[in-house]
Amino acid sequence: MTDSTESPDLQRRSGLRRLKEGTYGGLFAACAAATLLTTVAIFVTLLSDAVVFFQEIPIAEFLTGTNWSPNPAGGGQAFGIIPLLIGTLVVTITAAVIALPVGTLTAIYLSEYATPNARSILKPLLEILAGIPTVVYGYFALVYITPALKATLFPEMSTFNALSASIMVGIMTIPMVSSISEDAMSAVPDELRQAGYGLGATKFEVSTGIVVPASVSGIASSYILAVSRAIGETMIVVVAMGAQARMPAVREAAFGIPYINPADILLESGMTITVAMVQIAGGDLTGGTIPYDSMFALGLTLFVVTLVMNVLSDIIAERYREEY
Amino acid sequence: MATDNATGGGFGEVSRLRGIAFEYLSLGASVAGLVALGVLLVYVAIDAFDLANASPEWLLTYFLTLVVPFLGFCLYSAGDPAITRRALGALGGGLVAVAALFTAIEAFVVDIPRLSWQLAYLFVVVAPVTGYLTYVGSRGRVGAVGFGLLGRLVGGVAVGLAVGTLFLVFDELVWFLAYTLGVLPAAGLYAYGRWRDADRAASAALPVGLVGVVAAVFLRGVIATYPSDLIIYLWTLAVPIAAVGALVVAGRGSRTAAAAAGGVPLAVATATGFLAGGLGVPGPTALIVLAVTGVPTAVYVHRVIDGGEGVVGLGLPLLIAAGVIAGALVVEAWGVPAPDPWLDVSYVTEAPSRTPEEAGLYPAIVGSVIIIALVAVLSFVLGVGTSIFLEEYTAGSGLVGSLTRLLQVNIANLAAIPSVVYGLLGLGLFANLLGLGFGTAVTASLTLSLLILPITIISAQEAIRSVPDDLRRGSDAMGATRWQTTKNVVLPEAFPGILTGTILALGRAIGETAPLIMIGAATTVFSAPSSLFNRFSAMPMQIYAWAGFPQAEFRYGVVAAGVITLLIILIGMNGTAILLRNRAERGN
Numbered sequence: 001m002t003d004s005t006e007s008p009d010l011q012r013r014s015g016l017r018r019l020k021e022g023t024y025g026g027l028f029a030a031c032a033a034a035t036l037l038t039t040v041a042i043f044v045t046l047l048s049d050a051v052v053f054f055q056e057i058p059i060a061e062f063l064t065g066t067n068w069s070p071n072p073a074g075g076g077q078a079f080g081i082i083p084l085l086i087g088t089l090v091v092t093i094t095a096a097v098i099a100l101p102v103g104t105l106t107a108i109y110l111s112e113y114a115t116p117n118a119r120s121i122l123k124p125l126l127e128i129l130a131g132i133p134t135v136v137y138g139y140f141a142l143v144y145i146t147p148a149l150k151a152t153l154f155p156e157m158s159t160f161n162a163l164s165a166s167i168m169v170g171i172m173t174i175p176m177v178s179s180i181s182e183d184a185m186s187a188v189p190d191e192l193r194q195a196g197y198g199l200g201a202t203k204f205e206v207s208t209g210i211v212v213p214a215s216v217s218g219i220a221s222s223y224i225l226a227v228s229r230a231i232g233e234t235m236i237v238v239v240a241m242g243a244q245a246r247m248p249a250v251r252e253a254a255f256g257i258p259y260i261n262p263a264d265i266l267l268e269s270g271m272t273i274t275v276a277m278v279q280i281a282g283g284d285l286t287g288g289t290i291p292y293d294s295m296f297a298l299g300l301t302l303f304v305v306t307l308v309m310n311v312l313s314d315i316i317a318e319r320y321r322e323e324y
Numbered sequence: 325m326a327t328d329n330a331t332g333g334g335f336g337e338v339s340r341l342r343g344i345a346f347e348y349l350s351l352g353a354s355v356a357g358l359v360a361l362g363v364l365l366v367y368v369a370i371d372a373f374d375l376a377n378a379s380p381e382w383l384l385t386y387f388l389t390l391v392v393p394f395l396g397f398c399l400y401s402a403g404d405p406a407i408t409r410r411a412l413g414a415l416g417g418g419l420v421a422v423a424a425l426f427t428a429i430e431a432f433v434v435d436i437p438r439l440s441w442q443l444a445y446l447f448v449v450v451a452p453v454t455g456y457l458t459y460v461g462s463r464g465r466v467g468a469v470g471f472g473l474l475g476r477l478v479g480g481v482a483v484g485l486a487v488g489t490l491f492l493v494f495d496e497l498v499w500f501l502a503y504t505l506g507v508l509p510a511a512g513l514y515a516y517g518r519w520r521d522a523d524r525a526a527s528a529a530l531p532v533g534l535v536g537v538v539a540a541v542f543l544r545g546v547i548a549t550y551p552s553d554l555i556i557y558l559w560t561l562a563v564p565i566a567a568v569g570a571l572v573v574a575g576r577g578s579r580t581a582a583a584a585a586g587g588v589p590l591a592v593a594t595a596t597g598f599l600a601g602g603l604g605v606p607g608p609t610a611l612i613v614l615a616v617t618g619v620p621t622a623v624y625v626h627r628v629i630d631g632g633e634g635v636v637g638l639g640l641p642l643l644i645a646a647g648v649i650a651g652a653l654v655v656e657a658w659g660v661p662a663p664d665p666w667l668d669v670s671y672v673t674e675a676p677s678r679t680p681e682e683a684g685l686y687p688a689i690v691g692s693v694i695i696i697a698l699v700a701v702l703s704f705v706l707g708v709g710t711s712i713f714l715e716e717y718t719a720g721s722g723l724v725g726s727l728t729r730l731l732q733v734n735i736a737n738l739a740a741i742p743s744v745v746y747g748l749l750g751l752g753l754f755a756n757l758l759g760l761g762f763g764t765a766v767t768a769s770l771t772l773s774l775l776i777l778p779i780t781i782i783s784a785q786e787a788i789r790s791v792p793d794d795l796r797r798g799s800d801a802m803g804a805t806r807w808q809t810t811k812n813v814v815l816p817e818a819f820p821g822i823l824t825g826t827i828l829a830l831g832r833a834i835g836e837t838a839p840l841i842m843i844g845a846a847t848t849v850f851s852a853p854s855s856l857f858n859r860f861s862a863m864p865m866q867i868y869a870w871a872g873f874p875q876a877e878f879r880y881g882v883v884a885a886g887v888i889t890l891l892i893i894l895i896g897m898n899g900t901a902i903l904l905r906n907r908a909e910r911g912n
Contacts, residue, residue: 017805024807025717031709032731035781038774039734042745045752105353113347114354122354124902129357131898133835135864136887139871140364143879174357204343225740232742234838235864239871274744274838281751281842295842299748303741310740314733 046303049296053079056290062297068245068271070280070291079294081301083245087270088231091166091241094266095230098170100223103177104212107219110178111185112207123179130175138239141168146240160242160269168236173226180225184218185211217320224313228306234274242269243279273298365891366447367438371884374663376438381660383442389654390647391450397470397643398461400636407460411453418449469628469637475903476624477641480617482896487616488609489693493765493856496556498544503560505543506536557611562593565615592618667885675850676866680877685886688866690852691765691845692834692893695862698769699776699833704826706773707780708815710735711822714781715788716810739778746775747842755843762844765856771839776829783825787818820908827901831894837864863890 054062057079065080106126110119145164150157157163188211196206212219248265250258271279277298280291370376399408426441436444461467491499510533517526550556570586596614628635655662666680674684710731718728750771754760760767791814799809815822840862847869849861867886870878 021805021807024810025713028709028713028717031706032713034706035710035735035738035777036731038749038777039738041753042741042749045749045757046745049752102353102356105350106357109347109350109354113350125358126354129361131831131894132361133837133864133890133894135835135837135868135871136890139867139883139887140368142871143883144364144367171357171360178354202340202343204346207346228740232744234742234744235868238838238841239868274742277744277748278838278841281747281844296748296752299745303745306740306742306745307737310737314736 042303046296046300049293050300053290053293053297056293066247068276070276070294071283077290079290079297081273081298083247084271084273084276084298086248086265087162087237087241087245087275088272090162090265090270091169091233091237091272092227092230094163094166095169095173095233096223096227098167099173099177099226099230102170103174103222103226104181104219106174106178107181107185108207108212110182112203112211123182126175126178129171130173132172134172134233134235135239137168137172138165138236141165141236141240154263154267157267158242158269160240160244161267162241162270163266165237165240166266168240169230169233172233172236173229176226176229177222180222181215181219184215184222187218188214217317220320221313221317224309224316228309228313231309232274232302232306234278237272238275238278241272241275243271243275244269245271245276273302368884368887369447370438370443371880372667372888373665374881375443376663377661378443378663379661380440380442381658382655382662383446385654385660386647386651387446387450389651390644391454393643393647395454395457397640398457398467401461401464401467401470402457403464404460407457411457414453415449418453419445422448465634466637467634469634470640471637473621473624473628473638474641474644476620477617479896479900480620481613484613484616485609486693486697488612489690490697491609491612492690492852493694493854493858495544496553497550498540500550500556500560501540501543501547502537505540506533506538509533509536558590558594561611561615562590565619566590566593569619665885666881667888671885672889676848680875680882683870683878683882685863685866685889687849687852688861688863688886689889691849691860691865692862694765694853694856695769695772695860696830696834698765698856699772700826700830702769702773703776703780703829703833706777707784707826707829708822710777710781711784711788712810712814715785716806716814735778735781739782742838743775743836744838744842746771747839749774750839750843761857761859763840763846763859765853765858765860767843768840768845768860768862771843772833772836775836775839776833779829779832780826783828784818784822787821787825788814790821791817820904824901824905824908827897827904831897831901834862834897835864835890835894837862837868840865841868863893 062079062081064082065078066082067078067080068083069076069078071077110122114122141164142160145167146157146159146161149164154163192210192214193206196210201209246268248260251261251264253259277295280295283291395411399411402408422445423441426436426439426444430436458471462471510529513525513532514529516522517524517529551559566586570583573581573584573586593611593614596610625638628638654660670682671684672689673686674682675687676685677683714728714731718724750767751762754767754770755762760770795813795817796809799813804812844859845865846859846861847865849859853860863886867883867890870883870886873879
């Protein structure tokens with residue numbers, strides 16, 4: 001430290017010194033402000049173009065329309081988000097069916113059963129699942145999962161389908177569930193476990209009957225975060241799910257009760273909100289057209305949904321947390 | 325509860341079956357995702373290296389010339405008979421088990437496509453055993469030296485190639501002027517200031533450097549004649565390295581050694597420059613690779629020989645090189661049918677093509693390197709600045725406190741926004757509103773910097789928070805101002821952690837595709853970019869484009885090679901980050 005040779009400035013009166021201090025403080029504050037500006041910029045960018053879009057297409061038509069064709073060959077554009085919502089919902093639910101149970105069990109194993117050694121190996125390995133680029137997952141789904149499923153379980157599956165994409169999204173989100181849930185489970189104090197054992201409970205009963213209920217707020221918030229990640233997932237579905245915005249066929253069961261066969265959605269190509277955005281971006285980007293603006297309307301939808309889920313997860317984690 | 329069925333006076337019987345079943349179920353769930361990923365990675369590796377067409381003789385040749393000596397080295401380094409027995413047992417027992425199991429499955433259950441029992445053995449037994457032995461071996465003194473040398477060689481080449489790539493887009497003449505007018509005087513002033521304890525000189529270094537760089541940019545348009553490229557690179561790269569080497573050695577006393585430390589690198593660099601020019605390798609890249617590989621390697625070898633411990637380990641790179649050459653000779657001499665891998669030298673040095681055999685990834689790799697370099701600078705500066713502000717400059721209560729909490733919540737929310745939305749931000753703000761262009765490196769790196777900013781900030785905050793408060797208070801007590809405490813105490817302590825977090829975040833950025841599509845990055849470009857405002861491609865973009873090709877050669881060959889390239893780079897980055905973290909933890 002070169003300043004040690006000078007006489008100490010106990011009152012901090014030196015003008016230059018204070019200017020220097022202030023400058024650095026200001027620079028760091030500016031950096032911090034940049035993060036706030038990013039949020040504002042995202043919101044304004046999305047909103048300004050979305051507003052233009054909603055002047056052309058009424059919000060009601062956007063939210064209730066059942067046809068999505070932004071650039072049809074013969075003319076007659078339609079911007080109904082329902083088919084995209086169905087596609088997104090299918091991928092999210094299927095992925096959740098894989099990621100939530102697997103992730104929770106993983107968290108229980110890591111927090112209750114694993115030896116410290118096994119935990120120190122498994123935890124970083126699980127993080128790898130979240131670190132693989134999503135375009136690689138999409139490629140895996142298209143080139144390995146789909147042919148494997150076609151050869152074994154579903155011969156009538158189409159090349160681009162929702163199922164293999166969802167499986168990959170599920171695998172990708174496992175570590176999100178497991179790491180946050182495990183944190184919550186590890187935070188459960190040991191006294192509770194010991195009390196359980198004292199009452200004669202087995203390890204299984206302590207794990208499922210005491211630790212899981214005690215950490216349920218953390219588990220729930222991890223679920224919400226994982227689901228919100230699955231909703232915003234783009235490249236896996238773009239590569240593996242194809243790009244056909246369709247409404248599923250409504251069939252009739254006995255006595256004319258309408259139903260939808262899940263296979264009609266899962267084994268066929270579909271389109272999510274994110275795929276629709278990427279598809280338009282592949283066409284024109286210079287701005288000023290309705291499809292261009294519709295991207296921002298979709299982005300705004302996505303932004304709002306993920307923001308709400310994130311805030312919700314925060315509230316659940318905070319409000320319903322057991323205090324020890 | 326299970327104890328309810330307690331009978332009479334004694335303790336009850338509790339069924340252990342349910343508990344054990346649950347334990348194994350949860351263990352199975354923990355590894356399910358990893359196993360799935362492992363199988364997929366094995367298949368993509370088989371496709372990328374065309375191992376499905378590798379003859380058993382070919383596999384055996386390289387197993388004997390490359391893998392066995394390497395394992396022997398690791399076992400020698402570990403020097404533990406128990407480990408040796410266990411490893412040999414696993415290799416031998418695994419051979420029998422995998423061969424029997426594989427044949428049985430093929431015969432009775434289902435035909436496993438594109439996999440032979442030899443390959444299965446390689447991936448299921450040899451690969452984990454090699455990984456384990458590498459870990460065990462690297463903990464021995466000999467192994468530590470060997471892997472240290474290998475890491476410096478490989479890492480040096482990788483960093484050298486990456487830095488050399490940057491010179492493709494930056495004007496080397498501006499660099500020449502900026503170096504001569506800005507960097508050199510600034511470094512001189514700073515060194516003089518430190519040497520003579522002249523505070524003024526040291527603090528003048530930064531302004532002088534900035535003025536010099538600005539002057540260089542201005543003069544670039546004025547001056548018309550420049551020395552040749554080779555002289556520029558010798559002057560700006562080889563001379564400073566030689567000078568620093570000479571100074572460091574001279575500091576230890578010996579004048580002849582100092583002359584050697586200065587003169588040898590300079591002579592070698594000059595020779596390399598001429599040779600590389602003759603061979604068609606770009607001179608600057610060759611020079612930079614030589615510098616960042618040669619100097620640390622030479623220092624390391626010198627240190628090891630001086631220390632006298634584990635000197636045998638220095639032979640590891642030779643062992644591997646000899647194994648590769650011997651394998652190639654055997655394959656050549658006996659005409660063993662060899663596979664034709666998609667991922668080879670021409671794949672990473674050639675441009676994309678319509679014919680799968682000629683397709684290459686070179687322009688996309690260059691694009692990725694340049695984007696990542698810019699993202700690294702931007703997100704590091706912004707991320708560290710923000711985390712310093714949040715950790716060191718704010719109060720816990722009052723107006724500033726609530727502002728801090730707002731910032732904190734905002735950062736957490738930014739981390740959860742889907743990457744495709746960041747792409748829209750880049751498209752609407754940077755590309756269209758600010759006019760930085762569609763799919764240019766500038767737009768891409770601004771967008772990706774904002775995307776990984778929350779991750780960088782959160783990890784940097786953790787690193788800063790882990791600096792013990794005693795150190796801060798100690799510095800305060802000596803009359804240091806907040807900035808002095810931050811600069812002299814907090815940042816040096818937290819630096820390894822910050823660096824680790826930043827590298828991990830960059831790993832996320834290098835694989836991002838969706839934002840690049842949204843800002844209009846090119847799916848395929850046929851030549852490496854020459855300016856920051858050219859239209860770019862990046863590795864994941866190229867993989868995305870090729871995955872859509874209908875030909876099987878692209879789907880199963882070319883894309884697999886791209887995926888492996890991307891994953892190798894990712895593993896390299898994350899491995900470096902983890903090494904840094906471990907080293908910092910050991911240091912504490």
